[in-house]
Amino acid sequence: MTSTERPQVVLLHGVGLDHTMWQPLREHLSHQTVALDLPGHGGQPPLRTAQDLASLAADVLARLDTRAPVHLVGFSLGALIAQHLARFAPQRVRTLTAVNSVCRRTADEAAAVEQRLATAGTDFAQGIDRAIQRWFPAGETAVDQRIIEATRQTLAGNDVESYVHAYAVFARGDREIAGELSGIIQPALAITGELDPGSTPQMSRRLAESIPDCRLRIIPGARHMLPVENPVALAGELNKFFSDNEGNQA
Template identity: 55%
Template sequence: MPTDDEVPVVLLHGVGLDRTVWSRVEALLSRTASAIDLPGHGAQPPLTGPTDLAAMASDVLARMPAGQVHLVGFSLGSLVAQQIAIEEPTRVRSLTCVSSVCARTQEESAAVQGRLEGAESDFRGSMERALDRWFPEDEGDSETLRDETRPVLLANDPDSYRHAYAVFAAGDRELESKLNAISSPTLAITGELDPGSTPEMSERIANRIPDTRVAIVSGARHMLPVTHPEVLTDHLRALTNHTEGSR
């Protein structure tokens, strides 16, 4: 059984990305961290058919370090992390939901469904539109971040990406009624300007998961692990130190 300061951090990325999205955060963390590729992403085999959150969570659980972890999910990874926290509560010392969707409204669901349909008809164009949302051209180092992220997105098998995105598009509705079963201390953090994982959605998480703290990063958009790693790491450190200090 690890001591408190040996409990590792497990980092789950968003749809279309891979474990490297966490490289800046991993470099800043002072404890062991494991960034894991989601099914169908990075070094994992492409998804060859429809899947769901339960299957993705089971796959990730099999590759997580043994014992308790501080579980951190970003975007789709947050939905997978929530599923794990519901299914295996004793494995999750703390839960962090980064740029997470929750209980989308009808309008919000229609918007994400439109992006899924866009990926089905024009995969490469949908990747460029994602870069536009994440790194607007009028922001400082957007060109560098676009150039860094574009090859990761375009490395996806298009069919596999669409199977994963379908889980992202519907997973919040599947989880909504189950979130109150999560018992781990939880942080919901997102960017002030994130149009898809809005500050209101982080408040929705807090309204459903007991013992949740909300943090909104001023001026930030979706890609907090890339654009605001120091801020995100500070919040992660505060949560992990709090949960371990209270034991």
């Protein structure tokens, strides 16, 4: 298989972000990549009604290249959408990668995210500050300050109503897909950061145990924003995973 015949890699970002979050990673990937904006994000129209995981996945599915199955890589909310697509549109997905994904939140984990959802629309600016601090703790992160500021600006540019609709899916979508994970037939990779407090290593272990053909990787020292915090490590795992599932390379 030549480089021009390799399957396309499709990247799905997290809630409140957009396709630009993937730029640090794309530079290190061995395949052609396409980064889509999720419904209600970036260049897509804002969401004006309540959504669920199925409705967001249907929107993304309509925008996927139909010529060949893709390596589908989702981050956070994008990982939940990717899982739904792998399960219900298997002919369109060659491999599934869930980056910093939640999975089967415990009662305490569900309560914590519901609390963030409850205040998302009423104290949006403070929510952004808290997210930035969770993702890039002052004095503890090596991420370039320009990337941190760009992330902050992307979050601040959200339409608040649309963001809340999307965040509700992030808060509850793991329950929507949980019973379907065993039906995912593609090779899968569950990968997260060792120090991610929200999409924890234990959640990725739950995911890897639930999907029949799923490898697990935990990146030491990384937090939630793995694609920008350690794009080299993530790209290394992705490139190997893709190669392992494409047969012999020319």
